Amino acid sequence: AQTVTQSQPEMSVQEAETVTLSCTYDTSESDYYLFWYKQPPSRQMILVIRQEAYKQQNATENRFSVNFQKAAKSFSLKISDSQLGDAAMYFCAYRSGDNYGQNFVFGPGTRLSVLP
Amino acid sequence: DTGVSQDPRHKITKRGQNVTFRCDPISEHNRLYWYRQTLGQGPEFLTYFQNEAQLEKSRLLSDRFSAERPKGSFSTLEIQRTEQGDSAMYLCASSPTSFEQFFGPGTRLTVL
Numbered sequence: 001a002q003t004v005t006q007s008q009p010e011m012s013v014q015e016a017e018t019v020t021l022s023c024t025y026d027t028s029e030s031d032y033y034l035f036w037y038k039q040p041p042s043r044q045m046i047l048v049i050r051q052e053a054y055k056q057q058n059a060t061e062n063r064f065s066v067n068f069q070k071a072a073k074s075f076s077l078k079i080s081d082s083q084l085g086d087a088a089m090y091f092c093a094y095r096s097g098d099n100y101g102q103n104f105v106f107g108p109g110t111r112l113s114v115l116p
Numbered sequence: 117d118t119g120v121s122q123d124p125r126h127k128i129t130k131r132g133q134n135v136t137f138r139c140d141p142i143s144e145h146n147r148l149y150w151y152r153q154t155l156g157q158g159p160e161f162l163t164y165f166q167n168e169a170q171l172e173k174s175r176l177l178s179d180r181f182s183a184e185r186p187k188g189s190f191s192t193l194e195i196q197r198t199e200q201g202d203s204a205m206y207l208c209a210s211s212p213t214s215f216e217q218f219f220g221p222g223t224r225l226t227v228l
Contacts, residue, residue, distance in 0.1 A: 004158075033215060044119075045159075045207070045219040091158045095215075103172060104149070104217070106158030 002027045004094050004107035012113040013082045020067075021077045021110045023092030031097030034068065034075045037106075040088040048090070051075065053097065079112075087114045120220035122208050128226045129198055136194045137223045141210030148191050149217060150183055151207040159207055165191060198227045 003026045013019035025034070036048040051059045051068050058066050063083075067076045079086055092107040121140045129135050141148050146167050151159035162181065164172040167188035180198075185191040195202055205224050209217035 044221050045209075047216055050215060093158075103161050103164070103174075104159075105161070106151075108156070109158050 002029075002032075002094050002096070002105050004092050004105050006090075006092055006107040006110050008110045009108070010111045010113070012115055013079070013086075014115050015082055015084060017082055018078060018080045019082055019112065021079075021090050021092075021112065023075045023077070023107060025073050025075065025092070025094050025105075025107075027073070027094065027096075029096055033095045033097060034066075035093040035095070035104075036064070036066070036075075036077045037091045037093060038086075038088045039091065039109075040085075045091070049077065082114050084114050084116065087112055120208055120210050120218050122206075122220040122223050124223055125221060126224050126226075128228065130228050131200060132197055134194065134196045135198055135225065136192055137206055137208075137225075139191045139193070139208030139210075139220060141190070141208070142212075142218055145210035145212050145218070146188065147211040147213075148185055149209045149211070150191070150193050151209065153205040153207055153222070154203075162193070162206075195225075198225075200227050203227045 150162040
C-alpha cells in the first residue's frame with residue numbers, strides 16, 4: 001500500500017519570505033499523481049498544485065512550486081513571497097495512475113504559520 | 117455553482133445511535149468521494165462513487181458504515197450504532213476528472 005509522510009508537523013515563515021514543506025511517499029508504481037492541498041482554519045480544503053509522475057518538469061502555480069524527485073520519492077512544496085493568507089494546514093497526497101485506483105492517500109499534514 | 121455542500125455541519129449524538137450525513141456535489145461532477153479526518157491527521161479515504169456506482173470502499177470501513185448515491189447526484193453516508201471512535205470530521209469531495217477534487221466544508225460528528 002502507498003504511504004505519504006510529512007516529517008514537519010509545524011513550520012513558520014516570515015511574511016514575504018520563502019518556505020519549503022517536505023513530503024516523501026512510498027510506492028511501487030511508476031504511474032501516479034501527487035498533489036498539495038491547503039486547508040485554512042475552519043475552511044474547505046483546496047488544491048494548490050498537482051504533479052504527474054511522468055512529467056520531468058516541476059509544476060508551478062504562481063508563488064507555489066514543487067521539487068519532484070521521482071527516484072528519491074520526494075515531493076516538496078515551495079511557497080515564495082509568503083502571505084498571511086498562506087497560513088493553513090498543508091497536505092501532500094498521492095493517487096495511483098491506474099484508472100481503477102481512485103483512492104487518494106493523504107499525509108498527516110504540516111501546519112504553516114506566517115509571521116507578520 | 118455554489119460548490120460542494122454538506123449537511124449537517126455539526127452532529128452530536130449518543131453512542132449507539134444511527135446518523136446520516138448528506139453531500140451535494142458540484143453539478144455534473146460524476147465522481148464523489150467520502151473521507152474521514154481526525155484531529156491533526158490528513159483525510160482518510162472511505163469510499164468512492166462514479167455516478168451511482170460505488171466503485172471503491174476502504175477496508176477500514178466497518179459494516180456499520182454505508183454510503184449511497186442514488187441517481188448519481190447527492191450522496192448519503194450512514195453510520196449505524198455509533199461509537200466514540202467514530203467522532204471525526206467527515207469530508208465529501210466531488211470531481212469532474214480523476215485529478216482534482218473539490219471538497220465540501222465537512223460534517224463534524226461528536227459521539228458522546
